[in-house]
Amino acid sequence: MGSTALLKSSVREGDAIVSFDRVEKRFGEFVAIEDLSLDVRRGEFLTLLGPSGCGKTTTLRLINGFELPTRGTVAIDGQAVSDLPPFKRCVNTVFQSYALFPHLTVEENVAYGLVIKRLPRRDVESRVRDMLERVRLSDKAKRRPRDLSGGQMQRVALARALVNEPAVLLLDEPLGALDAKLRRSMQFELRRMHQDLKLTIVCVTHDQEEALTMSDRIAIMNSGELIQLGTPREVFERPTCRFVADFIGGCNFLAGSVDGAGVVKLTDGIAIKDGDSGPPRKVTIAVRPQNISLVSPEATPFTAIVRDVAYLGTMQRVALERGEVSLHADCPENYADIRPGGLVGLKFDPEHIALFEEG
Amino acid sequence: MAVQEGLTAPSSPERTRLWSQTGILVLFLGPAAAYALIFLILPYASVFRFSVWAVENYGIHQELTAANYLRIAENPLYRAAIRNSLLVAGIVTTASVVIGYALAVYIAFFSGRGQSALFFLLVIPLWTSFLLRAFIWRMILGRQGILNSALLWVGVVDKPIDVLLFNMFSVCLTLTYVFIPFVALPVYAALEKIPKDLIEASMDLGGSAWVTFRRIIIPLSLPGVVTGAIFTFCLSFGDFVTPTLLGGPDVLMVSSVIINQFGASFDWPMGSALAVIVIVIVATGVALATQLERRNG
Numbered sequence: 001m002g003s004t005a006l007l008k009s010s011v012r013e014g015d016a017i018v019s020f021d022r023v024e025k026r027f028g029e030f031v032a033i034e035d036l037s038l039d040v041r042r043g044e045f046l047t048l049l050g051p052s053g054c055g056k057t058t059t060l061r062l063i064n065g066f067e068l069p070t071r072g073t074v075a076i077d078g079q080a081v082s083d084l085p086p087f088k089r090c091v092n093t094v095f096q097s098y099a100l101f102p103h104l105t106v107e108e109n110v111a112y113g114l115v116i117k118r119l120p121r122r123d124v125e126s127r128v129r130d131m132l133e134r135v136r137l138s139d140k141a142k143r144r145p146r147d148l149s150g151g152q153m154q155r156v157a158l159a160r161a162l163v164n165e166p167a168v169l170l171l172d173e174p175l176g177a178l179d180a181k182l183r184r185s186m187q188f189e190l191r192r193m194h195q196d197l198k199l200t201i202v203c204v205t206h207d208q209e210e211a212l213t214m215s216d217r218i219a220i221m222n223s224g225e226l227i228q229l230g231t232p233r234e235v236f237e238r239p240t241c242r243f244v245a246d247f248i249g250g251c252n253f254l255a256g257s258v259d260g261a262g263v264v265k266l267t268d269g270i271a272i273k274d275g276d277s278g279p280p281r282k283v284t285i286a287v288r289p290q291n292i293s294l295v296s297p298e299a300t301p302f303t304a305i306v307r308d309v310a311y312l313g314t315m316q317r318v319a320l321e322r323g324e325v326s327l328h329a330d331c332p333e334n335y336a337d338i339r340p341g342g343l344v345g346l347k348f349d350p351e352h353i354a355l356f357e358e359g
Numbered sequence: 360m361a362v363q364e365g366l367t368a369p370s371s372p373e374r375t376r377l378w379s380q381t382g383i384l385v386l387f388l389g390p391a392a393a394y395a396l397i398f399l400i401l402p403y404a405s406v407f408r409f410s411v412w413a414v415e416n417y418g419i420h421q422e423l424t425a426a427n428y429l430r431i432a433e434n435p436l437y438r439a440a441i442r443n444s445l446l447v448a449g450i451v452t453t454a455s456v457v458i459g460y461a462l463a464v465y466i467a468f469f470s471g472r473g474q475s476a477l478f479f480l481l482v483i484p485l486w487t488s489f490l491l492r493a494f495i496w497r498m499i500l501g502r503q504g505i506l507n508s509a510l511l512w513v514g515v516v517d518k519p520i521d522v523l524l525f526n527m528f529s530v531c532l533t534l535t536y537v538f539i540p541f542v543a544l545p546v547y548a549a550l551e552k553i554p555k556d557l558i559e560a561s562m563d564l565g566g567s568a569w570v571t572f573r574r575i576i577i578p579l580s581l582p583g584v585v586t587g588a589i590f591t592f593c594l595s596f597g598d599f600v601t602p603t604l605l606g607g608p609d610v611l612m613v614s615s616v617i618i619n620q621f622g623a624s625f626d627w628p629m630g631s632a633l634a635v636i637v638i639v640i641v642a643t644g645v646a647l648a649t650q651l652e653r654r655n656g
Binding site for chain 2 (some may be wrong): 088096102113119
């Protein structure tokens with residue numbers, strides 16, 4: 001058991017291309033990042049996910065060097081980079097605003113990094129040509145950024161970073177400015193490039209769908225702290241705290257307790273589940289909207305009043321009221337008649353319930 | 360019948376709307392057009408008309424002739440005046456652009472908390488008269504001026520030196536001092552407008568501070584440089600006050616000659632011909648600068 005753990009950790013260390021070791025970042029009194037230890041593995045697509053102000057962008061800027069840690073070390077490829085300025089780091093960034101140089105053509109934008117490294121002209125030309133082909137912008141090579149659409153600018157920014165063959169590609173809210181349809185197709189395109197080019201990508205986003213679609217692992221952050229790190233499936237199905245459950249996928253929370261016999265009860269005494277092995281305590285019972293089924297109010301003691309029904313195309317979202325508590329349930333569209341003001345019964349599989357300790 | 364009427368004759372509310380549209384156009388564009396006509400087109404036309412007439416027997420002979428232009432081409436004095444003006448304007452523009460640019464970069468990127476104070480100090484001199492600012496340099500550069508006193512006190516020289524005032528140097532120095540804000544202000548505005556993430560993008564792609572400055576900051580601030588350079592070139596080329604106050608007899612500039620033609624010499628056609636040449640030179644300069652900016656933008 002001990003030796004397996006040791007083996008695992010040593011493998012992970014050898015694998016890390018970027019590692020944060022007990023990093024803290026303050027801006028004056030404000031603590032942007034608190035005691036962050038995190039390894040980015042070679043070849044993975046890691047997403048930093050969290051609400052605005054959670055420290056995810058600061059984390060990214062500690063990698064590309066635009067911020068320096070107040071305490072702790074950041075290492076890239078095994079080398080501590082605290083005294084390396086941004087232009088000496090082997091990482092490249094796709095900025096949220098794309099930050100394309102307006103006075104240069106598409107081609108010149110993409111060539112920028114290679115030209116200032118004084119690569120032979122022929123190499124620059126062929127690599128730029130290949131990269132523009134890869135992002136399907138060969139016909140726009142001579143255009144200026146202002147003549148491009150949002151999606152095209154995004155692809156130029158991507159090409160401009162990738163042509164330098166960075167050890168890590170950093171994406172700062174890369175799809176934020178695109179419309180929903182384009183965003184979805186770019187999610188898959190980024191995913192495909194990640195696999196084709198065997199890239200290591202660190203991506204910052206506040207969009208949980210984006211994170212779930214693209215990532216190998218997701219690091220969920222809140223108020224400067226890393227809350228949970230895991231695969232999309234892990235963070236979605238086994239959230240370790242209320243914040244993660246709510247932020248990814250959305251969740252209903254009910255106050256309850258576990259009694260001496262291991263029965264989980266709501267505060268009004270309705271038993272939800274039994275067989276809990278922990279000690280008696282107060283808990284928060286979490287259940288996702290899609291895991292609640294609506295049944296006849298006679299079938300269960302757990303009832304609620306329908307407040308509103310919203311049509312979402314493939315399903316309907318039902319807003320429910322149970323005393324002081326608001327709940328949401330997602331049901332198939334063809335579900336029995338649910339009218340605002342009516343009473344319904346709520347059922348859910350005990351398997352789909354998560355318990356979080358109070359406080 | 361009623362339908363047909365509606366089709367042929369425009370209804371009265373429609374007619375009112377048409378009228379009010381014309382009214383609004385006249386109201387808004389009328390004053391601008393009148394201004395352009397009275398203060399731009401007519402004066403230029405008048406100057407050009409005078410320049411192709413000539414003075415005969417102390418009166419202006421209103422007959423088409425190229426005599427004035429031919430005289431300018433032949434007379435070394437006029438040619439020297441134009442050459443001097445070009446030289447002064449060239450030196451002043453170059454010096455103002457270099458110093459004004461450096462100043463703008465300092466205020467925009469390196470002044471930190473003092474930024475607004477420095478900006479304020481840069482603008483304050485523009486509130487005082489141009490004449491005063493030129494005159495002050497006489498007090499600084501003269502035989503009993505501050506500079507000579509300082510040099511004497513330090514012991515660098517043992518008697519006041521004359522090379523400071525009443526020559527090309529004093530004219531260029533004064534004009535450069537006057538026009539530095541004219542360059543620094545538009546350059547500062549252009550620098551402030553450069554998004555910070557473009558600078559970060561350049562550094563992210565491997566550009567050092569110097570590379571970023573040369574490849575990103577300078578090209579993107581070029582519109583400000585062109586604006587400032589045009590101001591400086593036009594105004595210093597045609598300046599009359601500074602050469603009169605600080606120029607001395609060696610520095611004959613074209614504006615002094617023109618004023619002389621309209622005043623003492625009473626040769627309005629000659630003065631107008633010189634003015635036309637000044638306009639052509641300045642307009643050519645502006646056109647070239649604009650072209651340069653467009654090619655880069």
